[in-house]
Amino acid sequence: AQSVTQPDIHITVSEGASLELRCNYSYGATPYLFWYVQSPGQGLQLLLKYFSGDTLVQGIKGFEAEFKRSQSSFNLRKPSVHWSDAAEYFCAVAAATGANNLFFGTGTRLTVIP
Amino acid sequence: GAGVSQTPSNKVTEKGKYVELRCDPISGHTALYWYRQSLGQGPEFLIYFQGTGAADDSGLPNDRFFAVRPEGSVSTLKIQRTERGDSAVYLCASSAGQADTQYFGPGTRLTVL
Numbered sequence: 001a002q003s004v005t006q007p008d009i010h011i012t013v014s015e016g017a018s019l020e021l022r023c024n025y026s027y028g029a030t031p032y033l034f035w036y037v038q039s040p041g042q043g044l045q046l047l048l049k050y051f052s053g054d055t056l057v058q059g060i061k062g063f064e065a066e067f068k069r070s071q072s073s074f075n076l077r078k079p080s081v082h083w084s085d086a087a088e089y090f091c092a093v094a095a096a097t098g099a100n101n102l103f104f105g106t107g108t109r110l111t112v113i114p
Numbered sequence: 115g116a117g118v119s120q121t122p123s124n125k126v127t128e129k130g131k132y133v134e135l136r137c138d139p140i141s142g143h144t145a146l147y148w149y150r151q152s153l154g155q156g157p158e159f160l161i162y163f164q165g166t167g168a169a170d171d172s173g174l175p176n177d178r179f180f181a182v183r184p185e186g187s188v189s190t191l192k193i194q195r196t197e198r199g200d201s202a203v204y205l206c207a208s209s210a211g212q213a214d215t216q217y218f219g220p221g222t223r224l225t226v227l
Contacts, residue, residue: 044205046215100213101147101173102147103159106154107154107156
């Protein structure tokens, strides 16, 4: 069965510091991978996605993620965090055979301190 | 253009009552999805429509939950005999087609007293 693990429930970083949010997945086939961000009162916004090709994916707001098949990971990174990045981040996986539903992790809450 | 909209934004009801939650997808999107997000959890898939038909309803928790999309655009999620455990944020998403990026609405927060 498919599953997504985000081992860090809450992360606190200083503004300007680098960030890495971890995501591990379990899936029987080649997955599609996603990172979404959810701010209070806002809908989920897609940051980036990986379908195939280059394993380093660039997204919006300066975020990037790297797909590592050998580690079943899709970690999200940002070199310098801004206060506006404080939010909940969700990793998700879908079947590459015709993705319908997304399977989400439990999320990582990011706090940014000045 | 307009994104996915959901109404109401908040719904408070009593245990045992019937509720309807509405989703207006992005114009032209043929695929529509419903998810449920409980406190402290990630969204969980409920049902997926391709056009007017429910292509995958495997996530609906029981027969109290039902969803329709009669004209292939607006969708309504219906919950009968609500229970306190149904309290959650119900999210709707749409995509241009199957396997395309899903765009989410702001959600409806349902509270069952």
